[in-house]
Amino acid sequence: MIIDLAACDIVFLSFDEPNADSNFGKLSSHHPRARRVHGVKGFDAAHRKAGEISTTKHVVTVDADNVVIDQEFLSGNFEIAPRDAVSVFSFSARNVLNGLEYGNGGVKIWPRDVLLALRTHENAGRAEAAVDFCWTVPYYQVNRVLSEVHMTATPAQAFRGGFREGVKFNLADGVLAYDAHPGLPRAEALPKHIGGANYERLRVWCTVGADAQNGDWAIFGARLGCVMTALEGFDTSKVADYAWFSDFWSDDVFPKFADADVRQRRQKELGVLLNEELDLRLADLDAAGSAFFKSAYRGRRAYGPMRVV
Known part of the structure; x- marks a missing residue:
């Protein structure tokens, strides 16, 4: 089955991201057909709005903090197996903060019917749908980097992005590691539940990025x-x-930790606590250490169905 991406609607999703206008301008300069959903409260509501303003069978979504770096792909053909016709295809994105490449924030190809039927996040009908789409809709991870994520333009944006991932990487299939394995020590329950790749990503989020603008806020x-x-x-x-x-x-957060020295002390305290309780073995890297890590790191790759429903 061939999806003609050049004929698919492209919808740019933004809310309050400081770099949204600039990123939309970059996208629309290459793809004038791109539309925008802006200011709709809620992840679920914004995505369903994308389905409502679209007319094509498949819809490409681009998050506001994304810069597409593989523009030609969105003008070509994408071949899928017929059995995956109802799947959401999630492409990897490279996060410039820490060098991670995975589906978070990446370009996605949605069947329009899936967008219109969403009931996740703020409209979740079941608990596992309240934090992410991938645990309740059929997701297929494609290990191809189409975009870069720039999410540290302001302290607030950087903190929010880091906080969300710090929360989400305690979950798999919408269930907390410590609820899934109540008989295990937390340090054992976490990697057992979320798997090696996500455990590694959590450690990177909590460690790398001091060389980036506002990167310390994300960490x-x-x-x-x-x-x-x-x-x-x-x-x-x-x-x-x-x-x-x-x-x-x-x-x-901001009133208590706006001062960089206060924030750094608390960040180190949190690292000690995570090392003691979860055995994350976090380090406190300076800017040079973070830059070196990103130059040498080659993360684990994910490819294939992430959720079958």
Whole structure:
């Protein structure tokens, strides 16, 4: 089965990202047919809106913090097996903060019917759908990097991106590691539940990026999100709540940790706690250490169905 991507609608999804206008301009300069959904509250609502404004059988979505680097792909053909006609194809994205390449934030090809029928995140009908799409819709991970993620333009954007991943990497199939394996110590339950690749990604999020603009905010966010989820009973569904995140940032996080020295001390304390309780073996890398890691790191690759429903 061939999907003619040149004939598919492209929808750019933005809410409050500081680099959204610039990134949309880059996308539309190559693909004038690109449309935009902006300011719709909620991950589920924004994606369903993308389906509503589209008319093609398949729809390409591009997140606002993404810069597409493989423009020719979106003007070509994509061949899939007939059995995968109902799947969402998630392409890898390279995060310039830490060098990770996986599906987070990447370009996706959706069957329009799947977009229109979504009930996830803020509209989730079941608990495992409240944090991510991939646990309740048929996802197929394609190990091809189509874009770069730039999510550290401001301290708030960097913190939010890191915090979300720090939370999400405690989950698999929407279930917390510690609920799935209540009889195991937390340090054993986490890698057993989420697998080696995601365990590695969590450690990278909590360690790498000091060389990037506002990168320390992302690392701080990842560590804090992991601690709150693994050790403090944080309600993971809140990562999909824009209003909660805005209040959390403005009321609790920024006033307390705007000072770089205060933030760095707390970041190190969180690292010690994660090493003691989850045995993550985190290091505190400086800018040179982060840059070296990214120059040498070659992450694990994922390819194939991620969820069959």
